[in-house]
Amino acid sequence: MKLMLPLLIVLFSTTALPAQDDATKEEIKKLQGNWVRTSFHADGKSTDDGDRPPDKQVKLEFQGSTMHGDAFTLDITKTPRHINVTTIGHQGRKAIYPGIYELKGDVLKLCFPFPFEGKFDQIHKRPTEFDTKAGDNHVTEVYRRVKK
Numbered sequence: 432m433k434l435m436l437p438l439l440i441v442l443f444s445t446t447a448l449p450a451q452d453d454a455t456k457e458e459i460k461k462l463q464g465n466w467v468r469t470s471f472h473a474d475g476k477s478t479d480d481g482d483r484p485p486d487k488q489v490k491l492e493f494q495g496s497t498m499h500g501d502a503f504t505l506d507i508t509k510t511p512r513h514i515n516v517t518t519i520g521h522q523g524r525k526a527i528y529p530g531i532y533e534l535k536g537d538v539l540k541l542c543f544p545f546p547f548e549g550k551f552d553q554i555h556k557r558p559t560e561f562d563t564k565a566g567d568n569h570v571t572e573v574y575r576r577v578k579k
Contacts (some may be wrong), residue, residue: 458507458534459496464573466539467490473545476563491539491574505532513557523550529557537576545570 461471464578468489471478480489491499498516513530518526528541542558545568551566 438567455505455507459493461534462493462498462539463484463495464493465577466493467577468572468574470573472561472563472571472573473569474567475563489572490577511559511561516543527554527555531558533561537578539574539576540571542569542571543566543575545551 439464446485463529465483468491470480472487472533475549496504498514499548501516501518503514503516506515509531511533513533514530516528516530528543532542533540540561542561542563544554544556544558546554556568558567558569563569
């Protein structure tokens with residue numbers, strides 16, 4: 432009987448993993464393509480990108496498991512959902528930036544830490560909400576999908 436409980440835990444945890452992987456793969460498929468930023472929120476202030484001319488638009492591309500050329504991973508079991516972007520960061524070292532995201536149809540909201548005024552001490556702290564306040568050292572960007 433004592434062996435049964437650990438065996439059941441292993442059995443159920445391993446059967447749940449492929450479903451999560453499939454769901455994550457489906458979520459990654461939903462992100463694929465090109466996006467244009469519609470607004471930017473930082474330090475308690477917001478800007479509306481409006482209808483910028485094409486050469487002035489802030490663009491974002493998801494291709495496979497890369498976001499604008501940097502590798503990313505998702506955790507769709509968290510609320511809000513987590514996204515980690517791996518890039519070459521400060522001083523040429525590999526850096527992982529922990530963020531949150533929300534995908535609703537053709538609208539994508541991303542929030543990441545940002546080193547305002549060179550403050551790198553909060554750069555690895557994942558935001559917990561999309562609202563930005565003065566001094567919270569993160570940015571929220573809203574994008575819309577570019578239709579072909």
